Amino acid sequence: MKLYGSQTSPYVRRIRLLLAATAHEFINLNIFAGPDRETLAALNPTLRIPMLDDNGRVIFDSGVIYRYLAPQLGIAPLSWYQENQLTLINAVSDSLVMLLQCSRSGFDTNDDKLFFNLQRERVATSLYVLEQQAANAEFANWDYVAMALYSLVDWTLFRELMQLDDYPALLAFCAENKTRPMIADSDPRLG
Ligand SMILES: N[C@@H](CCC(=O)N[C@@H](CS)C(=O)NCC(=O)O)C(=O)O
Structure with missing residues (x-):
């Protein structure tokens, strides 16, 4: 599993905290310029972080990533x-x-x-x-x-x-x- 994000984004950080005890690769992008922006655009047309790549399935948006991960982590749905x-x-x-x-x-x-x-x-x-x-x-x-x-x-x-x-x-x-x-x-x- 790969998590794409940046060190500064609060939306990315919440997913990093969620994945604290789960093996994954964190890919730290500079989303505003250069080749990292091309990586972002190639994976996510909304041009926002975070996004999660799970064996080629790319999930956009922290809230959706949470809903994707929660069952795998054994977490009950939010009230x-x-x-x-x-x-x-x-x-x-x-x-x-x-x-x-x-x-x-x-x-x-x-x-x-x-x-x-x-x-x-x-x-x-x-x-x-x-x-x-x-x-x-x-x-x-x-x-x-x-x-x-x-x-x-x-x-x-x-x-x-x-x-x-x-x-x-x-x-x-x-x-x-x-x-x-x-x-x-x-x-x-x-x-
Ligand atoms: N609803 C999105 C919001 C994500 C978001 O706004 N991320 C910011 C970084 S903190 C971003 O990628 N901004 C890029 C831009 O506005 O162009 C989520 O929950 O993932």
Whole structure:
């Protein structure tokens, strides 16, 4: 099994954490240029990471990769409540990725513009709920949802996308889990 991704992507990291105890090859791509982008395009027309190659069967998208792997790893399907938690995490991740890309494209994402305002509002409303859930110890089990949350929060800190002082339970959640398997090796700061 080959996992294609990058060291910095929070979507890739959640799958690396999931596969911490499973033999696989991690292929670290520079998806934005050069021959690695050609590799990406040849395998995945959405031009996004992660993707999984299992004996020539290529699966796109972290959520689908999770659904593909979970039965093989003996993991029960997520509950609807967990699915909603994952949707909250994905909403924040997608909006922050878009804001980062806008910023790298030369836009001031603090401008009072509809697109930026919508992303910032979604990040705030979703993170508020995740903070409450973390305070209620709802991520105490190191399952896929917790792995996705860890990957998001640590990536947000790494990219310095926002201050997380207003989210003490999310910061505490990260501190509590920083010695989990594969956390150190998948640190985006190594990228
Ligand atoms: N829904 C996708 C999102 C993946 C995603 O956005 N990956 C980012 C890296 S963090 C990416 O490949 N971005 C490339 C681009 O936007 O061109 C998933 O869950 O895998």
